[in-house]
Structure formats: structure tokens, C-alpha cells
Amino acid sequence: MPPYETPMLMLLARLVNMCGGGAVGETTNVVQKDAEFDVTYNDTVTSENQTxxxxxxxxxxxKTEGVRVTVDVLSQNLKSPILFVVRQQQAVLSFQVPLILRGLYQRKYPYNHVGRTLCQPPTRAISETQHFFIDVSTLSSQGTNYQLRVSRVESFTLQTDKKFSFTASPSQPQYFKYVFPDGVDTVIVKVNSAMNFPCSVMSIQDIQCPVYDLDNNVAFIGMYQTMTKKGAITVQRKDFPSNSFYVVVVVKTEDEACGGPLRFYPLRPDELIDAGNRSKVVDVVVSPAINSEVYVMGMLFCLGIFLSFYLLTLMVACKTPASPYEYGSFGEFLMSFGFARAFLLIGFSQLTALLCSGQRQHRSLDSVGRSRQESLSSVEEDDYDTLDDINSDKNIVRTKKFLCVSDLARKDKRVLSKKYQIYFWNIATIAVFYALPVVQLVITYQTLWGLNLLLVSCSAFNNILSNLGYVMLGLLFLLIVLKRDIVHNRAMVRNELNALECGIPKHFGLFYAMGTALMMEGLLSACYHVCPNYTNFQFDTSFMYMIAGLCMLKLYQKRHPDINASAYTAYACLAAVIFFSVLGVVFGKDNTVFWIVFSVIHILATLLLSTQLYYMGRWRLDAGVLRRMVYIVYTDCIRQCSGPMYIDRMVLLVMGNIVNWSLAAYGLIERPNDFASYLLAIAICNLLLYFAFYIIMKLRSGEKIKCLPLVCILFTAVVWGFALYFFFQGLSTWQKTPAESREHNRDCILLSFFDDHDIWHFLSSIAMFGSFLVLLTMDDDLDTVQRDKIYVF
Structure with a gap:
């Protein structure tokens, strides 16, 4: 023993005596033993002696070796614990046995078997002998038996790409060292276990003392994850000046953090709860992360996939005119991109005025005044109604047994153009004010994590990059719609008969809104995937509801342009859907009152919408609505038992009510945990039902589906099938705890960069783009058919 240790021992003995190591006036015997590694020492300690x-x-x-101290207390019903103090050259570790670990609500769990690894700071010398001491003391006057064993941990340093297995428990945490090899700047630490529970924590800490390796302090420094079966953390060399780090695995005293059951509450505040056997076998593998070449290949692959759609669109557009009254080539359209830039700045209505300004100079003063009036952004659809007898004419026309598009396309085209442009302007405004706080939150996340503002620094960069398809294909769809819009406006200026009186009336405002919504879905989904959690789930779902709603509105608008919902009403309804989505996630789980209220509202909304659709918007909501309903039921169903006047509409609405009532009953009975997806499923089911009805009625009416939309329908159906397959693979989800979500993690299957969820992003963006093209082109066969020969359904 070095000579400087003697006064230290004397001082320690005096301190123990002063702090209650023995009665007043008594002395504590201090016994020092030269100890050896891998030898079990059985001894007894009291308040009168210290070893x-x-x-x-x-x-x-x-060479790095670990030193592990293992202690067992053999006595039962201890009144005072044994204190073990490990004094090293640069660190001190102390713990008591029984070790009392606290869980939720301060519940206490005692552990008589404790194992701790000593912190070993790096040395600069080639070889150095260090001394450390383990002091054992207690305040109990009765003798307490214990076992002490100190052993070397030969395999203390983890090797790259080599699995290392060990056992850990709450009182026996484990940690090991990893040193970055030359040429490796980023590694992925993967921890796996065959056992769901007990819940555990994986932590990455710098090489420094002390090491935080207990349940109550493991989250103090470094990076950590809760885990059941799987956990993985990406570690960069630049974050660790010593080019090495500790991998710490701690088993928690309770399982609530991993979604496990809540233990019973103790009857007394000082009651100790038997923790049982909470040992867990764990495997650790440290592997090099993907290099920059894989990142570059992933980005090039993503860009190549979606740029190919631009190339394919260009090829198709060069060979196929968008409509029978289009005489210009696609090259002519490309020359119009100067106008497209103006269009992005001053809007769709102003672009029309610019394109047509040269043709209108010879018009009368009255026409000039009307042109000025249409250029005002404040003009809305309620400012005009060109029906001569506004009330009687509507009621007569809309109650005909067989309606044609000409019957529901009687309003001034300028009015309807303004009406549907509002859809785009409103969604553009919503997008700006919705996206700004989302981006701000993402930047805050990045800052809190100590990362720069480049998304490439995110560990989930692949999930962010794969959302690029929504943005690129949404922009491509806007360009396709813009081309059709320009061509249609030119045909209108030339007063071509096909443009004025044939085909489905061309209104592009909803199409512009759909393309914008698709782009925003990509942006917000990327922001959500920076850190998917309970607080930002709505970023990923809000514009999905909008896309589904806009598609249904566009389908209805095709045959009902005069009576389609206004932008304000539509977005108000979509806002209500998003509001219920938030309420359902926050309050809907196992909340009977919420599910009853939501189901009632769902059914009432279905009935109200069915009534409005059946009577073509002529059903007034006022104080006499219930009286009229009873009267109609009495006269049509009881008194004369007449069949429905509009058979096709009735079939659609009956099927729609069956579907929606069934979905409402399912929600009320099953109460699905993922309320946001349940709400989205309602929207998608209604959209698919209406789309199928539209196709069937189109074919029943003797109309045809041209080659391009038919190819789009088949292609989109196949892509949707593959997309849904990857969507239902059960990957990570915010509805569960982070530990439970990580159980579903899988390796990247595409280019070692994209996982199943990324493939869902790719395929769903392509499928949405294809669905939009179907809506855009499915009625191209009617462009030469008079509107009074096109049926409404």
C-alpha cells in the first residue's frame, strides 16, 4: 500500500465514527485487506467494524479491460443497508445494498444482488498500475453477512459487426466501450432482445466518469432510447472527442415506459415491492452506417423516378392533343411558360385576362366594363346569378326526372370561374399559414437535438426524402392542368363551338387546389417524419382529408357545376373533420361519450348530405324541415307507396348510407386506437363508392372511356394495390410507445436506404398522381358531345 493511503484511512475512520458509524464515544475498527480479482469474499460488517x-x-x-464489482447481501430483514464506496484514482462510486430503486409514483423496489462496472478513464501511459479501494460499512449494530467479488471484464470493448451478448437487470446494469476504427465516421448501434419485457433503456455516453447506469439517472446525459425487443441509435464520430463512447444498457424497474401494465399501488408509503426476476438477455451489434455514396444514390434514384414522369408526360403531350379543339403542340405550350411565371405571381384569373387582352380591344364599352369587373379579386359567385327567374326556374329544372349537363350549367361561366378559383386561393392561404408553424417546429426539433438545419443530418432522412414524390408529382399535375387551362381559354377566345357548348364544362380551380394539396402533403409529411410523435400526427393527415374531399367535390362538379359547394362551405367542413380528428386522438381512446357523439354526428351528416344530393340542393334547412320530412314519408311511403323518382341517385345514396352507418357502428363498437386513420378510411370509402358509381353510370349512359384514362385507371389501381401492401406492413407508429413502435423496425430493403414505408411514399404519390389524371381525363370522350345530350347522375 502506498504511504499516502495511511492518513486517508485514518481520516475515513474518523468520518465514519463522527457520522454515526458507532455510538458516541465508541471507535470503529478499520480493517484493510489486500484483495485479488476473481475471488469471492464472504464477510460480516457491523457499525463497529469497517472493512x-x-x-x-x-x-x-x-488494451481496455473493464472491472466489475458484484455484491450479494445474505442477511434478511435488514434495518440498515450496507454502504459500498469504491475509491478510484479519478472517480468515486458508491451504492447501498439492498439497492432501492424507485418507479412510478415513488414505488420502491429492493435488490439484494447488485453488480456495477467501474468507470475506467483512458490513460496516456503505455502501462500503468492503479490502486482502488472498496470500503464496506453499515449503521446496523447487528452483523450483516455479504459476498463481494471483483472480476475483470475481458470483452469490454465492442468490435465492429460482431454480436455481443450479455445479461442485464435493474440492479446489474451493463455498459461497454466502442472505439471508432479508422475510416469510419458514423456507426449504428443496434440492441436486440428476444424478450418483450422487462422494459430497458439503451444509452450512448461519452467516455467520462461517472457513467450514468441506473434507471433514475440514465437519461441525464448522452442519447437514449427505451426499448423492448429492438433499439438503434446512429452515432457520429464528431460528437465524441475521444473517438469512442460507452454503450449503456439499463433495465427499468417498471414497464410503463414501454407500454407495459401498471403495477398495483402500495398500501403504505414505505412499503417495499418485490420486483421479481427482471433479468434480460441483450445482443449488441455496432455496424458502420451507410456512407455518402449510398445517400447520393438514394437521392439520384428518388429524383430519377419522378423526373421520368415529367419525361413521359412530355412525350405523351407532344403526340396527343389535350382536347379536340387544341391545335397547338406541346412545344407551343412550352413557349407559354413566360405566361406561367406571370400566372404564379398574379393568379389564374389575371392570366386569363393577359392572354385574352389582345383579343378584347375592339369590344364595346360594356364588354370592357364587364372585363374590368371580372378582374376584381373580390368578385364571388354570389354576386351574379344569370337565371331569369331565380327561384321558380331552379325548382322546375332541378326536379326534372332526367337531367342533362346543360340544365345544371346555366350560370355565367365568369361567375363559375371565380367560384372555383376561390378553391385554389383558399387552399394556398391555408397552406402558407399551416406550413409556417410546422417548419418552425421542425427547426426547433433540430436545434434541440444539436443538429444543423439541413434535413440530411436527420437519422430518418430516407423517410423525408421519399416524400419528394408528392411535391414533384403535384407540381407536374399543376403544369398539366395549366396547359389545359391555357388551351381552353384560347379556344374560348376563338369562340369555338366545342369549347362553348360541348363536353363537361371546363373549370380548373378544383384541379389547381388538388395539385397544391398534393404538394403540401409531401411537405408536411416530410416535416412529420423528422420526429413522428403524438404532438404532430396531424401534420401527416390534414391534407389527406383535403385531397379526399377535393376529389369528391371534383367528381360532383363534373355533372353539377352550378350547384357544387362553395369553397368556404367545403373548407369549413374539412376543418370540422380535422377538428374531430384531433379530438378523436386526444379524447377518443376508450371514451364512450366521444364515440356516441361522433357516431350520431356522422349519421346525421350522412342523412343531411343524402337529402341535399337527392333533391339537388333544393332542400331547405329551416324550422319546417322535420314537418316536411314526415309529410314526404307519409305521402310517398305510406299513403301511395310510390317508388323513388330518381332511381340512380337513390341507389347511390342507399349504398352510401349503408357504408357510413356500418363504419359508424364499427367505430362505436370497436373504438379503433388510430382514430385519424379511421376517419381517413371513412373519406376514402365514400370517395371510392362515388367513383365506382360515376364509372358505372358513365358506361350505362352509353359513354366511353378513352384509351388514356383507361390506361390511367388500370395503372393507378395496380399501383394502389402495391402501395397498400407496403402501408400495412406494420412499421413504426405514433399510436404506441416509442419502445413498442421500434419492435416493428426493419432493415432498409431498397438500395440499403429506403424501407417499406418509403416505398409506400413512392407508390402512394404515384397512385395519387394517377388518380388525379383519371379525374382530369375520364370525360375527354364528351368533348365533342352537346351538353344537352350528356346525362347528369
Whole structure:
């Protein structure tokens, strides 16, 4: 023993005596023993004696070994615990046995078997002998038996790409060292276990003392994850100046953090709860992360996939005119991109005025005044109604047994153009004010994590990059719609008969809104995937509801342009859907009152919408609505038992009510955990039902589906099938705890960069783009058919 240790021992003995190591006036006997590694020491300690075990440990700069202290207390019903103090050259570790660990609500769990690894700071010398001492003391006057064993951990340093297995428990945490090899700047630490529970924590900490390796302090420094079966953390060399780090695995005292059951509450505040066997076998593998070449290949692949759609669109557009009254080539359209830039700045209505300004100079003063009036952004659809007898004419026309598009396309085209442009302007405004706080939150996340503002620094960069398809294909769809819009406006200026009186009336405002919504879905989904959690789930779903709603509105608008919902009403309804989505996630789980209220509102909304659709918007909501309903039921169903006047509409609405009532009953009975997806499923089911009805009625009416929309329908159906397959693979989800979500993690299957969810992003963006093209082109066969020969359904 070095000579400087003698006064230290004397001081320690005096401190123990002063702090209650014995009665007043008594002295505590201090016994020092030279101890050896891998030897089990059975001894007894009381308040009157203290034992110090002295160890010599040779450390080398080229070899790292761990030192592990294992303690067992053999006595039962201890009144005072045994205190173990490990004094090292640069660190002190102390713990008591039984070790009391606290869980939720301060519940106490005692552990009589404790194992701790000593912190070993790096040495600069080639070889150095260090001394450390283990002091054992207690305040109990009765003798307490214990076992002490100190052993070397030969495999203390983890090797790259080599699995290392060990066992951990709440009182026996484990940690190991990893040193970055030359040429490796980023590694992925993967921890796996065959056992769901007990819940555990994986932590990455710098090489420094002390090491935080207990349940109550493991989250203090470094990076950590809760885990059941799987956990993985990406570690960069630049974050660790010593080019090495500790991998710490701690088993928690309770399982609530991993979604496990809540233990019973103790009857007394000081009651100790038996924790049982909470040992867990864990495997650790440290592998090099993907290099920059894989990132570049992933980005090039993503760009190549979606740029190919631009190329394919260009090829198709060069060969196929968008409509029978289009005489210009696609090259002519490309020359119009100067106008497209103006269009992005001053809007769709102003672009029309610019394109047509040269043709209108010879018009009368009255026409000039009307042109000025249409250029005002404040003009809305309620400012005009060109029906001569506004009330009687509507009621007569809309109650005909067989309606044609000409019957529901009687309003001034300028009015309807303004009406549907509002859809785009409103969604553009919503997008700006919705996206700004989302981006701000993402930047805050990045800052809190200590990362720069480049998304490439995110560990989930692949999930962010794969959303690029929504943005690129949404922009491509806007360009396709813009081309059709320009061509249609030119035909209108030339007063071509096909443009004025044939085909489905061309209104592009909803199409512009759909393309914008698709782009925003990509942006917000990327922001959500920076850190998917309970607080930002709505970023990923809000514009999905909008896309579904806009598609249904566009389908209805095709045959009902005069009576389609206004933008304000439509967005108000979509806002209500998003509001219920938030309420359902926050309050809907196992909340009977919420599910009853939502189901009632769902059914009432279905009935109200069915009534409005059946009577073509002529059903007034006022104080006499219930009286009229009873009267109609009495006269049509009881008194004369007449069949419905509009058979096709009735079939659609009956099927729609069956579907929606069934979905409402399912929600009320099953109460699905993922309320946002349940709400989205309602929207998608209604959209698919209406789309199928539209196709069937189109074919029943003797109309045809041209080659291009038919190819789009088949292609989109196949892509949707593959997309849904990857969507239902059960990957990570915010509805569960982070530990439970990580159980579903899988390796990247595409280019070692994109996982199943990324493939869902790719395929769903392509499928949505294809669905939009179907809506855009499915009635191209009617462009030469008079509107009074096109049926309404």
C-alpha cells in the first residue's frame, strides 16, 4: 500500500465514527485487506467494524479491460443497508445494498444482488498500475453477512459487426466501450432482445466518469432510447472527442415506459415491492452506417423516378392533343411558360385576362366594363346569378326526372370561374399559414437535438426524402392542368363551338387546389417524419382529408357545376373533420361519450348530405324541415307507396348510407386506437363508392372511356394495390410507445436506404398522381358531345 493511503484511512475512520458509524464515544475498527480479482469474499460488517479491500489494477493504453464489482447481501430483514464506496484514482462510486430503486409514483423496489462496472478513464501511459479501494460499512449494530467479488471484464470493448451478448437487470446494469476504427465516421448501434419485457433503456455516453447506469439517472446525459425487443441509435464520430463512447444498457424497474401494465399501488408509503426476476438477455451489434455514396444514390434514384414522369408526360403531350379543339403542340405550350411565371405571381384569373387582352380591344364599352369587373379579386359567385327567374326556374329544372349537363350549367361561366378559383386561393392561404408553424417546429426539433438545419443530418432522412414524390408529382399535375387551362381559354377566345357548348364544362380551380394539396402533403409529411410523435400526427393527415374531399367535390362538379359547394362551405367542413380528428386522438381512446357523439354526428351528416344530393340542393334547412320530412314519408311511403323518382341517385345514396352507418357502428363498437386513420378510411370509402358509381353510370349512359384514362385507371389501381401492401406492413407508429413502435423496425430493403414505408411514399404519390389524371381525363370522350345530350347522375 502506498504511504499516502495511511492518513486517508485514518481520516475515513474518523468520518465514519463522527457520522454515526458507532455510538458516541465508541471507535470503529478499520480493517484493510489486500484483495485479488476473481475471488469471492464472504464477510460480516457491523457499525463497529469497517472493512477496506485494496486492489491493484494494471491498465494498458492498447488494451481496455473493464472491472466489475458484484455484491450479494445474505442477511434478511435488514434495518440498515450496507454502504459500498469504491475509491478510484479519478472517480468515486458508491451504492447501498439492498439497492432501492424507485418507479412510478415513488414505488420502491429492493435488490439484494447488485453488480456495477467501474468507470475506467483512458490513460496516456503505455502501462500503468492503479490502486482502488472498496470500503464496506453499515449503521446496523447487528452483523450483516455479504459476498463481494471483483472480476475483470475481458470483452469490454465492442468490435465492429460482431454480436455481443450479455445479461442485464435493474440492479446489474451493463455498459461497454466502442472505439471508432479508422475510416469510419458514423456507426449504428443496434440492441436486440428476444424478450418483450422487462422494459430497458439503451444509452450512448461519452467516455467520462461517472457513467450514468441506473434507471433514475440514465437519461441525464448522452442519447437514449427505451426499448423492448429492438433499439438503434446512429452515432457520429464528431460528437465524441475521444473517438469512442460507452454503450449503456439499463433495465427499468417498471414497464410503463414501454407500454407495459401498471403495477398495483402500495398500501403504505414505505412499503417495499418485490420486483421479481427482471433479468434480460441483450445482443449488441455496432455496424458502420451507410456512407455518402449510398445517400447520393438514394437521392439520384428518388429524383430519377419522378423526373421520368415529367419525361413521359412530355412525350405523351407532344403526340396527343389535350382536347379536340387544341391545335397547338406541346412545344407551343412550352413557349407559354413566360405566361406561367406571370400566372404564379398574379393568379389564374389575371392570366386569363393577359392572354385574352389582345383579343378584347375592339369590344364595346360594356364588354370592357364587364372585363374590368371580372378582374376584381373580390368578385364571388354570389354576386351574379344569370337565371331569369331565380327561384321558380331552379325548382322546375332541378326536379326534372332526367337531367342533362346543360340544365345544371346555366350560370355565367365568369361567375363559375371565380367560384372555383376561390378553391385554389383558399387552399394556398391555408397552406402558407399551416406550413409556417410546422417548419418552425421542425427547426426547433433540430436545434434541440444539436443538429444543423439541413434535413440530411436527420437519422430518418430516407423517410423525408421519399416524400419528394408528392411535391414533384403535384407540381407536374399543376403544369398539366395549366396547359389545359391555357388551351381552353384560347379556344374560348376563338369562340369555338366545342369549347362553348360541348363536353363537361371546363373549370380548373378544383384541379389547381388538388395539385397544391398534393404538394403540401409531401411537405408536411416530410416535416412529420423528422420526429413522428403524438404532438404532430396531424401534420401527416390534414391534407389527406383535403385531397379526399377535393376529389369528391371534383367528381360532383363534373355533372353539377352550378350547384357544387362553395369553397368556404367545403373548407369549413374539412376543418370540422380535422377538428374531430384531433379530438378523436386526444379524447377518443376508450371514451364512450366521444364515440356516441361522433357516431350520431356522422349519421346525421350522412342523412343531411343524402337529402341535399337527392333533391339537388333544393332542400331547405329551416324550422319546417322535420314537418316536411314526415309529410314526404307519409305521402310517398305510406299513403301511395310510390317508388323513388330518381332511381340512380337513390341507389347511390342507399349504398352510401349503408357504408357510413356500418363504419359508424364499427367505430362505436370497436373504438379503433388510430382514430385519424379511421376517419381517413371513412373519406376514402365514400370517395371510392362515388367513383365506382360515376364509372358505372358513365358506361350505362352509353359513354366511353378513352384509351388514356383507361390506361390511367388500370395503372393507378395496380399501383394502389402495391402501395397498400407496403402501408400495412406494420412499421413504426405514433399510436404506441416509442419502445413498442421500434419492435416493428426493419432493415432498409431498397438500395440499403429506403424501407417499406418509403416505398409506400413512392407508390402512394404515384397512385395519387394517377388518380388525379383519371379525374382530369375520364370525360375527354364528351368533348365533342352537346351538353344537352350528356346525362347528369
Amino acid at each position: 477496506i479491500y485494496a486492489f491493484n489494477h494494471t491498465i494498458s493504453r492498447n
